[in-house]
Structures are given as C-alpha cells and as structure tokens.
Amino acid sequence: MELIAYTPEPEKIVAAAARICYSQRGAAEILENMEDKEVDRLIKLLLSCGHESPVEHVTFTFAIEGVSRALSHQLVRHRIASYSQRSQRYVSEENFPYIVPPSINGEPEALEIFENCLSQIREAYARLTKLVPREDARYILPQACETKLICTFNARSLFNFFRLRCCSRAQWEIRALALKMREVVRQVAPRLFAKAGPNCEVLGICYEGPFSCGRAPVVKSRGEIEEE
Structure with missing residues (x-):
C-alpha cells in the first residue's frame, strides 16, 4: 500500500x-x-x-x-x-497470483488442500478461456x-x-x-x-456487544454501559 x-x-x-x-x-x-x-x-x-x-x-x-x-x-x-x-474481464488471470491466509499457511495439511484446489481452478480457467469469453471464465475464480x-x-x-x-x-x-x-x-x-481508530481507542467504549474483545466497557441497549 x-x-x-x-x-x-x-x-x-x-x-x-x-x-x-x-x-x-x-x-x-x-x-x-x-x-x-x-x-x-x-x-x-x-x-x-x-x-x-x-x-x-x-x-x-x-x-x-x-x-x-x-x-x-x-x-x-x-x-x-x-x-x-x-x-x-479484460486482464487474463491465467496463473493468477493468490493470497494465502496465515491460518492456512501455518497448517501443512490445510495448505496442501488449498494449493491443490487453486491448481485445479487455474487449469479449469485456462481451458475455459479457450471455449468461452474471459468475462465468463472468470466466474470460477476464487476470492484468493x-x-x-x-x-x-x-x-x-x-x-x-x-x-x-x-x-x-x-x-x-x-x-x-x-x-x-x-x-x-x-x-x-x-x-x-x-x-x-476504533471506538475503544477514541471513545473508550465498545458497541460490539457480546462480540467485544473486552478492551473497553460495552455499550448495551438504550445507551447503558455494561459494568466490568
């Protein structure tokens, strides 16, 4: 960036x-x-x-x-x-680079599954681009x-x-x-x-309810602040 x-x-x-x-x-x-x-x-x-x-x-x-x-x-x-x-649509994604999440990269079995799947997608994409427009072949591309x-x-x-x-x-x-x-x-x-930054840094409170990380007091409904 x-x-x-x-x-x-x-x-x-x-x-x-x-x-x-x-x-x-x-x-x-x-x-x-x-x-x-x-x-x-x-x-x-x-x-x-x-x-x-x-x-x-x-x-x-x-x-x-x-x-x-x-x-x-x-x-x-x-x-x-x-x-x-x-x-x-206009740029070929053949042999596309991809992002590997840390949780997958740190687990050998998960990484093997991940890379095998992406290899199959690459092959399928290359074959599809010879049969259909690139804008349609892209439908099988992953979020990675x-x-x-x-x-x-x-x-x-x-x-x-x-x-x-x-x-x-x-x-x-x-x-x-x-x-x-x-x-x-x-x-x-x-x-x-x-x-x-996040509310916990700026305001010293959190609006994440039960999902709060606990860094700051949680604001409940009606503006009440949950006791620590």
Missing part, C-alpha cells in the same frame, strides 16, 4: 474550511493569514465537538497491491470513496485471487473506515491494510488523524 496523492496542506485546508463558516473574510485571505497554532486549535475544536463536515474537503489516494478479492469486496462497501480496480486497485477517500470517510476496520474484530487482511493506511495518513496529517 502506498499513499500516492493527497490534498496539499490538508490540516490547513480543514482549519480554513472551519473558519470560513464564521468569518466575513474570503478563503484566500483566511489561508494567507492562517497560523499553525490556529490550525491546531481549530482541528482540536472540530474533533472534540464532532463537527466533521470541514474534514470532507481533503482527500487521500492510495495504491493498493498484493491483496485478495476477499479484501476488495469488503473495501468497496465503504461507498463514500472512489475505486479503480484491475479488471478480470490477488488484485490491484487505487482508491480515494475524503478524511471523514477515512474516520469511519478506521473506526470499523482498525477494530480487533475486523477481518485480518483488511485490518492490516487499515492500520497501514492510518499510519501513512498520520505522517502527513498527524493532528487530523491523531484520534482516528
């Missing part, structure tokens, strides 16, 4: 967007006179009061490779984002297929993504991706993403 583009001076842009709501000055004048301490103050204020619409003005674009179709199916559920993914994509999120959508996918209950592959994405955006906008 690589952060390939982002809004220049993202924290300053967010601060200016917040300031313009309560100022008679124009955006250009606000940006010109915006000092770093004011940026810091406004970002802290926005995040503390939950006023997140100004953070939608900055975007971050990621190039993602070496992940499975199982991951990309989860990723595109985050609908407030833009995606471009390698096509299985490696894929590549580019995606763009605004910062508010990233807050939601990190809240759900950095959680210890998230599926292992997308959680690993989310943690790496959070690491790189914190390098370019540390104040903006300082508290981005």
Whole structure:
C-alpha cells in the first residue's frame, strides 16, 4: 500500500474550511493569514465537538497491491470513496497470483488442500478461456485471487473506515491494510488523524456487544454501559 496523492496542506485546508463558516473574510485571505497554532486549535475544536463536515474537503489516494478479492469486496462497501480496480474481464488471470491466509499457511495439511484446489481452478480457467469469453471464465475464480486497485477517500470517510476496520474484530487482511493506511495518513496529517481508530481507542467504549474483545466497557441497549 502506498499513499500516492493527497490534498496539499490538508490540516490547513480543514482549519480554513472551519473558519470560513464564521468569518466575513474570503478563503484566500483566511489561508494567507492562517497560523499553525490556529490550525491546531481549530482541528482540536472540530474533533472534540464532532463537527466533521470541514474534514470532507481533503482527500487521500492510495495504491493498493498484493491483496485478495476477499479484501476488495469488503473495501468497496465503504461507498463514500472512489475505486479503480484491475479488471478480470479484460486482464487474463491465467496463473493468477493468490493470497494465502496465515491460518492456512501455518497448517501443512490445510495448505496442501488449498494449493491443490487453486491448481485445479487455474487449469479449469485456462481451458475455459479457450471455449468461452474471459468475462465468463472468470466466474470460477476464487476470492484468493490477488488484485490491484487505487482508491480515494475524503478524511471523514477515512474516520469511519478506521473506526470499523482498525477494530480487533475486523477481518485480518483488511485490518492490516487499515492500520497501514492510518499510519501513512498520520505522517502527513498527524493532528487530523491523531484520534482516528476504533471506538475503544477514541471513545473508550465498545458497541460490539457480546462480540467485544473486552478492551473497553460495552455499550448495551438504550445507551447503558455494561459494568466490568
């Protein structure tokens, strides 16, 4: 995963967007006179009061490779984002690379079953592409297929993504991706993403009910917090 583009001076842009709501000055004048301490103050204020619409003005674009179709199916559920993914209709998947889950890779018998199955799928796919269009042959391809994509999120959508996918209950592959994405955006906008993450980290509470990992008190129905 690589952060390939982002809004220049993202924290300053967010601060200016917040300031313009309560100022008679124009955006250009606000940006010109915006000092770093004011940026810091406004970002802290926005995040503390939950006023997140100004953070939608900055975007971050990621190039993602070496992940499975199982991951990309989860990723595109985050609908407030833009995606471009390698096509299985136009790009041949003959001898496709694939992702092996750690649980399978660490169990010899499971790994043998897994690799034998994928070998049969590769052979069947190669035979099918000689008989039918590639767009139809792809129907037998597994979720283990490696894929590549580019995606763009605004910062508010990233807050939601990190809240759900950095959680210890998230599926292992997308959680690993989310943690790496959070690491790189914190390098370019540390104040903006300082508290981005699962509810247990940000709020000190958990909404996972009986599925909670136990890291934080669980919020029950009607807003009650379960006693430890």
